[in-house]
Amino acid sequence: MKPRPEQVQLARQWAVRAEEDLFTAEHMLALGETGPASTVCFRAQQCVEKYLKALLTYLGISFPKTHDLVLLYNRLGGEPRLNVRVEDLQPLNRYAVEARYPGDWEPIGYPAAQEAVAVARRIREVIRRMLPCAAQ
Numbered sequence: 196m197k198p199r200p201e202q203v204q205l206a207r208q209w210a211v212r213a214e215e216d217l218f219t220a221e222h223m224l225a226l227g228e229t230g231p232a233s234t235v236c237f238r239a240q241q242c243v244e245k246y247l248k249a250l251l252t253y254l255g256i257s258f259p260k261t262h263d264l265v266l267l268y269n270r271l272g273g274e275p276r277l278n279v280r281v282e283d284l285q286p287l288n289r290y291a292v293e294a295r296y297p298g299d300w301e302p303i304g305y306p307a308a309q310e311a312v313a314v315a316r317r318i319r320e321v322i323r324r325m326l327p328c329a330a331q
Contacts, residue, residue: 198253203328209249210329216242217319220312232308237294239311240264240287246322253326262291277321283314 198206220238223230240262247267251258258270264284271277290311293300323329 196255198255202252202255206249206253206326207328209245209252210323210326213242213245213249213319216245217312217315220308220315224308224312228305230305230308232305233290233294233303235308236287236290236303236311239308239315240290240294242315243284243287243318244291246319246326249329250322250326253328262288264288277318277325279318279321283318287311287314 216238220235220242223235223238243264244262244267247264248258251267251270254271256270256272258267261267264287265281268277268279268281268284289300290303294303
């Protein structure tokens, strides 16, 4: 089924915001070991979350207000094929909360930030191929 114009417009808006998150994560990551690793991880998680929401919106699939990437991924129901493993999404889930708030969390270091950005880039590319209205 062809998406309605309002779905396309909203999906495009989600994609633009996702790009902003990835841009921010990449620039903070470039600061190296002295940069804010937890913020990089949060922005990488947000990029993936917003790209998943863009695709769901484009496809007309409803989703709850959530930061849970696995839940959003599962809303796709296996179609279309994303070639994304849940194992790639799961580690990013912790950054939606742990990277932003104080608590008794495992420390987030630079290697985790590097991996989070790498995952965000991979998932971004997969979804952009399926989302013709993504920001260019």
